[in-house]
Amino acid sequence: xxxxxxxxxxxxxEGRDLELTQLTKEFASFTAVKSLDLVVxxxxxxxxxxxxxxxKTTTLRMVAxxxxxxxGTIALGGHDITRTKPYxxxxxTVFQNYALFPHLTIFENxxxxxxxxxxxxxxxxxxxxxxxxxxxxxxxxxxxxxxGGQQQRVALARALINRPEVxxxxxxxxxxxxxxxxxxxxxxxxxxxxxxxxxxxxxxxQEEAMTMADTIAVMNAGVIEQMGSPAELYDNPxxxxxxxxxxxxxxxxxxxxxxxxxxxxxxxxxxxxSVPRQRAHSTSGAGWVGIxxxxxxxxxxxxxxxxxxxxxxxxxxxxxxxxxxxxQYVVKMPWGQEMLAFEQNTGRRGVMAPGxxxxxxxxxxxxxxxxxxxxxxxxxxDA
Amino acid sequence: xxxxEVTETPAPVVAPDAGKRRSLTGYVLILPAAVWxxxxxxxxxxxxxxxxLFDPNGSxxxxxxxxxxxxxxxxxxxxxxxxxxxxxxxAGVATAICLVIGYVLAYAIAMKxxxxxxxxxxxxxxPFFTSFLLRTLxxxxxxxxxxxxxxxxxxxHVLGSNGRLLATPVAVIAGITYNFxxxxxxxxxxxxxxxxxxxxxxxxxxYASPIRAFGKVTLxxxxxxxxxxxxxxxxxxxxDYINAALLGSPNQRMVGNVIxxxxxxxxxxxxxxxxxxxxxxxxxxxxxxxxxxxxTEELL
Amino acid sequence: xxxxxxxxxxLILGLLVLLYMYIxxxxxxxxxxxxxSKHRNLYRFQSFTWHNWTGLCDPSGLCxxxxxxVWLGLLAxxxxxxxxxxxxxxxxxxxxHGRGAMxxxxxxxxxxxxxxxxxxxxxxxxxxxxxxxxxFWTILIAHVMFCLSFVVVTVKSRLAGLDENLEQxxxxxxxxxxxxxxxxxxxxxxxxxLGAALLSFSLSFDDFIITNLNAGQTVTxxxxxxxxxxxxxxxxxxxxxxMMLLISLVVVISGEVLSRRRAKMYAAA
Numbered sequence: 001x002x003x004x005x006x007x008x009x010x011x012x013x014e015g016r017d018l019e020l021t022q023l024t025k026e027f028a029s030f031t032a033v034k035s036l037d038l039v040v041x042x043x044x045x046x047x048x049x050x051x052x053x054x055x056k057t058t059t060l061r062m063v064a065x066x067x068x069x070x071x072g073t074i075a076l077g078g079h080d081i082t083r084t085k086p087y088x089x090x091x092x093t094v095f096q097n098y099a100l101f102p103h104l105t106i107f108e109n110x111x112x113x114x115x116x117x118x119x120x121x122x123x124x125x126x127x128x129x130x131x132x133x134x135x136x137x138x139x140x141x142x143x144x145x146x147x148g149g150q151q152q153r154v155a156l157a158r159a160l161i162n163r164p165e166v167x168x169x170x171x172x173x174x175x176x177x178x179x180x181x182x183x184x185x186x187x188x189x190x191x192x193x194x195x196x197x198x199x200x201x202x203x204x205x206q207e208e209a210m211t212m213a214d215t216i217a218v219m220n221a222g223v224i225e226q227m228g229s230p231a232e233l234y235d236n237p238x239x240x241x242x243x244x245x246x247x248x249x250x251x252x253x254x255x256x257x258x259x260x261x262x263x264x265x266x267x268x269x270x271x272x273x274s275v276p277r278q279r280a281h282s283t284s285g286a287g288w289v290g291i292x293x294x295x296x297x298x299x300x301x302x303x304x305x306x307x308x309x310x311x312x313x314x315x316x317x318x319x320x321x322x323x324x325x326x327x328q329y330v331v332k333m334p335w336g337q338e339m340l341a342f343e344q345n346t347g348r349r350g351v352m353a354p355g356x357x358x359x360x361x362x363x364x365x366x367x368x369x370x371x372x373x374x375x376x377x378x379x380x381x382d383a
Numbered sequence: 384x385x386x387x388e389v390t391e392t393p394a395p396v397v398a399p400d401a402g403k404r405r406s407l408t409g410y411v412l413i414l415p416a417a418v419w420x421x422x423x424x425x426x427x428x429x430x431x432x433x434x435x436l437f438d439p440n441g442s443x444x445x446x447x448x449x450x451x452x453x454x455x456x457x458x459x460x461x462x463x464x465x466x467x468x469x470x471x472x473x474a475g476v477a478t479a480i481c482l483v484i485g486y487v488l489a490y491a492i493a494m495k496x497x498x499x500x501x502x503x504x505x506x507x508x509x510p511f512f513t514s515f516l517l518r519t520l521x522x523x524x525x526x527x528x529x530x531x532x533x534x535x536x537x538x539x540h541v542l543g544s545n546g547r548l549l550a551t552p553v554a555v556i557a558g559i560t561y562n563f564x565x566x567x568x569x570x571x572x573x574x575x576x577x578x579x580x581x582x583x584x585x586x587x588x589x590y591a592s593p594i595r596a597f598g599k600v601t602l603x604x605x606x607x608x609x610x611x612x613x614x615x616x617x618x619x620x621x622x623d624y625i626n627a628a629l630l631g632s633p634n635q636r637m638v639g640n641v642i643x644x645x646x647x648x649x650x651x652x653x654x655x656x657x658x659x660x661x662x663x664x665x666x667x668x669x670x671x672x673x674x675x676x677x678x679t680e681e682l683l
Numbered sequence: 684x685x686x687x688x689x690x691x692x693x694l695i696l697g698l699l700v701l702l703y704m705y706i707x708x709x710x711x712x713x714x715x716x717x718x719x720s721k722h723r724n725l726y727r728f729q730s731f732t733w734h735n736w737t738g739l740c741d742p743s744g745l746c747x748x749x750x751x752x753v754w755l756g757l758l759a760x761x762x763x764x765x766x767x768x769x770x771x772x773x774x775x776x777x778x779x780h781g782r783g784a785m786x787x788x789x790x791x792x793x794x795x796x797x798x799x800x801x802x803x804x805x806x807x808x809x810x811x812x813x814x815x816x817x818x819f820w821t822i823l824i825a826h827v828m829f830c831l832s833f834v835v836v837t838v839k840s841r842l843a844g845l846d847e848n849l850e851q852x853x854x855x856x857x858x859x860x861x862x863x864x865x866x867x868x869x870x871x872x873x874x875x876x877l878g879a880a881l882l883s884f885s886l887s888f889d890d891f892i893i894t895n896l897n898a899g900q901t902v903t904x905x906x907x908x909x910x911x912x913x914x915x916x917x918x919x920x921x922x923x924x925x926m927m928l929l930i931s932l933v934v935v936i937s938g939e940v941l942s943r944r945r946a947k948m949y950a951a952a
Contacts, residue, residue, distance in 0.1 A: 409777025491697020622796020
C-alpha cells in the first residue's frame, strides 16, 4: 500500500532514535524504573518484555509524557523531550484497554488528534487510515458497538493517523482471545513494516514479543536484564530470569572447573560437561548449567543418542505427556533433579512409559552457563 | 510455551500517587463548597449549641445571653421526653416496615425485572416529584373517617363502628413509611445490583436451597444497602413533623413538632436549641452504635 | 396459574409495593378534577370539573408561591451544581489538606434531621442579626446548603467511574488540558451533573421543614399548601402536583432513554 503515510518530520533522514538515559522513576513506596539506559533505533520494532510490575509500563508512560521521570532524560533524534507535555510530543500511544472515547464515533475518535492540531480537512486522511485498518464500514458506529479486535484496530488507527515518530503499544493485544491475538500480531507486524515507524511494544507475553519484535529488552524489577534479538535471548540468556522467563530452561547446579580451549568445563553432579565460552557467563566457582528442554535428547538405556557430548546415564522417566506435535517428558536424573525434555514426534519411536530407564544427552554447544549466585527460580511462571 | 495461555492481570498501571495532585487547583475548586458548608452548616451547629445554653429567662424581644445554662437540657428532657421517645418509636417502626417492603421492591427490580430494571427504578422515584405535603394530604383523604379504607376495616371489624385511622399512631406511622420508602429502596437496590448472579448460582450448585442461598449469600452481600437505607430512612423520619401534624392529633406530637413550635410559635429558643441538640446527639449515638453493630463501618 | 404466581411471587409483590407508592398520586390527579365549590372545607371528591385546570391561578397567592419555588429551585440548582461539581472534581482528582474532613462534612447534611439543620440555621441568622431579614435569600442559602452534598455525591460517583486513561489518551492525541476537559472529561461527566441538577431542583422545590423555619414572610409552594391545609386546600394545588408528576416523568424518562443509549456505548469500554 503506497498511500500509507510515512513518518512525519525526519522520516527519511537517519538518526531519529529514541534514547533513554539513566531514566529513573520513584514512587512513594518503591522504585519502578532504576537508571535505565536504552536506545531504540529508528524504524525498529522494539519490545519491552517483563512480568507485571517490572516497570515496563511506567517506562512507556514516561516516554509518552504521561508520567514525569524522577531523574534521567528522554531524547528523540537527539532532542531532549523529558519535560515536553504529552500533547506536544510526536509520540502516540495505543492504550492497554484502547481508551476509545465512548461518546464519539469511530470516525471522530480517529480524527481526534488531527483536529486538535488544527487540521481542517480530516476526511481524506481518516478515510485512508480506516481503509488500511479495514474499518471503513464502522466509521459511524460508537466504540461499544465494535468487537474487541475492531476496537483494537481503531486504537491503532487513531494513533497512526498522526504519523508519530514513535508509536507506543501498551499490551495492545492483552484483551483479545488467543486466536485473534495471533492474527493481530501478524497484522501489527505488517503495518509496522509498511509504515516504517518506530514501534515500542510493551508486553508480558514472551511469545508475542518474539513473534513481532526485532529487538527485545527483558525487564525485571526496574532494570533491563538483557537486550537482543529474539534468537539471541533465547539461545544465550545471560541470567536465570531471562532463561526462565523466555521459554523454559533446565538449570542444573555444578562446579566450574575452568576454561578448556573454546569451552568452559563444569563438573555437573559428577559428569564433566562443557559449555561454549561465549555462552558461559561465569568462569569460576559454582554455576548453573542451562539447557532448553527441546535440546535435551532422551533414549532408552543403551540405545545410541545422536548428541555427542554431555552424556548422562541412569535417568528414569517419571512423566510423559503426549501433546501431538511433541512429547514432553519429565526425567528424574540420578542426583534426584527432574529435568524437562521435549521430543518431536517424528515417528521414529513410540512414547516411552514412566519408569523406563533412559540415557540423557545434549550437544554442548546448545547449553549455557550462568552464575550460581542467582535465584534458580527467577522468572518462572509458578514462582 | 505456556506464557501465552496465561491471561495475566494487567500490571498496576496507575502508580499510587498518579492522578492525585496536591496543587492550588484542588484548593480553588473545593473552596466555594467548603465555605458554603462551613458558614451555613458547621457554624450554625455552634449557634444551635449556643442557643441550648441560653439563659431561659430571655425572650426574642429582650434578647438572649449564653449563660451556660446546662439545666436547659434537663428541662427539655423532662418536658418533652414524651414526643422525643415517640419520635424514635414511630421512626423505628416505620423504618422496619420500610425495610421489609422496600427490600421486596428493591429485590424485584434488581433481580427479577430484567430489561425493565431502569424503567421500574424511574417509576420508584417519579411519585416523589409530587409535593411531599400534597401526597401526605392525599393520605389524609384516603385514611379519612368516611373513606373506603376505614369503612372496609369497620366492616370486617378490625375497627370498631366509630373507630378511625386519622389521629392515631397507625396513620402517622403509615404516612412516615410511605414518605421515606424510596430512601430505603434505592440504597438496597444499589447494593443488590452489585451482587454477582453467579454467586447465587454457585450457592445453588453447592446444595443451598433458594431460601438458604438468599440468607447466606444475597442478604449478607446487600448489607451495606440495608444499613445505608435504614439510616437514610430513620434519620429524616425521626425529625419529621409533617406526618404527625397532618395525619395525627396532638397526642401524636413528635419532637419535630415541638422544636418547630418552640422556635416559631413560643419563641423559646433556649428550649428549642437544647431539644435539637438532644435529638442530634441521640441520632448520632444510634447511628454509630448501629453501624458498629452491623459491621459496616466503611459507610461512615 | 398457581405455579406461575409461585415463580413470580417476588416480582408480583414488588409491583404491588410500587402500586402502593402511586396511591396518593392517583388521588392528587383525581382531586385536580374535583369541584369543591359547594363544600369548600370538605377534602373529598365531589363532582368533576375542568375549572381547577383552567383557573389555575384563581386562589390568591398560589401561583405567586409556585413562581417563588421555581426561582428558588433554579437558583439553588445552579449554584449548588456549579460549586458542587467543582468540589467533586477537587475530591476525586486532587489532594489537599483537610480532604478527609471535607468528605465527612459533605456527608453530614445527608445524615442530619432537617429540623436540626433548619433550626441551627435559624439560630445562626438570629444570632448574627439577620432574624428580621428572613426571606428569599435565607431560603436560597439553606437550599444550596442541603443540595450541595447530593450534587457532590452524585458527580463524585460519576467521576470516579471515569477511566482516567481516556483523558490521557486525549492528551496523547495532542489535546491541551483545556481541550481534554471540554472534549472528553466534561461530556462524559455530564450525565452525572445533569442528574445532580435534577435532584437539586426537586429537593429545593419540595423542601418544607428547613424552608419554613427560615422563610420569614416569604411563601413557597410547600408553605402555601401547609398554610392552606389549615383552612381548606384549594383544588388547584392538585393540578400543580399533577403537572409536577408529568413533567418529572417526561424529564426522567427522556433522561433514561438518553442514558440507555449511552449505557450501550459504555458497555464494552
